[in-house]
Amino acid sequence: MPRLTDARKELRRAQIAEAAVRCFGRNGLERTSIAEITAESGLSAGSIYAHYRNKADLVQAAARAVLAKRAAVLDEYAASDVPPDPDELLARLIAAIDPAEARVGVQTWGEATTNPAIRGIVVDMVDRMRAMLHDCVTAWLVKVEHHEPAEARERATPIAHRVLALYQAELLYAALRAATGETVS
Amino acid sequence: MPRLTDARKELRRAQIAEAAVRCFGRNGLERTSIAEITAESGLSAGSIYAHYRNKADLVQAAARAVLAKRAAVLDEYAASDVPPDPDELLARLIAAIDPAEARVGVQTWGEATTNPAIRGIVVDMVDRMRAMLHDCVTAWLVKVEHHEPAEARERATPIAHRVLALYQAELLYAALRAATGETVS
DNA sequence: AGTACAACAGAACCGTCGTTCTTTTTGCGC
């Protein structure tokens, strides 16, 4: 077959990345072998290497996918015209946590400490999330608490910082709670 | 030599574990080979296996060492007779963060998501830290804010939870900031 | 419909790394 149409190609990439995420969630970033990913995706090693240069490339794609998905959840609330107050915002974010993806998310944190490429991705996503939370909180301060926009932006900073921190901690707990066996302690 | 005296043996174990922590901080839990640890510790592979059953065993020892060290910092404040208020407590904990150990700490979180043994160690340490923070906050509520002990204990729970979460998030940031190259961004 | 060329399968390769085995050294009890 000549090169797949772009849509199909992207579909395959996604198929592989999703299989990889499932494997990573089960066995960790480094412990999952290409063999496992081939089994999970139903494809072969050769095929995977037609879509990703190497395993590191695939890990990056998986990390991006997981982190982006979490950022997307936040994006909804950022655009909402009835902004929730910080406590409510945090509660909703926590409620939206998916245990399997939380595991991979925490794994990316660990990987980021030594892998510059992953570190860049993680730092980027954290910054984006902080910015979005800042927008959320600012909107709430302006629309519900009737602050001046300028003052609201300033006041929003530490609040957003804390919401993010609490959310990340909860993500860690979710990842620890739902360790490999899925046992809900 | 017949078995080393217990003190010497424990010293060797510590020497190896400390070298391992340095390596882990540089290259990650799984990416550090036994060869690197031998180079860092000045010992040989055979010697390491005389003190640790296998690499997993050594990783556990390193994880325990790092997490225990952080718990120890907290222990000081728990016993203090002039308990700091929660904000001050948090600030001091953050100030006591060592970048290199933060990296290994975050790595253990990632590892805990798939490695039951490490998970047990991490969950244990988190629980211990939460309990100690609870004691700290309770002491502050009783001694400084003059609450009734019973009520103080109850009120301390959510506060301790938040202090812990904020501390853990800050640990993550420290680990990300001081990535491998030690570049202070 | 036919062709051409990339996607795909899967076996084979090669390097790496954890572990073990052998030999040498050395600290401790008698």
Next chain:
DNA sequence: GCGCAAAAAGAACGACGGTTCTGTTGTACT
């Protein structure tokens, strides 16, 4: 001191896993 048995060194082993290579297949253009 002497000897013994454990610890240390370091080479060798074996397995595993990422990557590549060789066909084969099938899809997208003409």
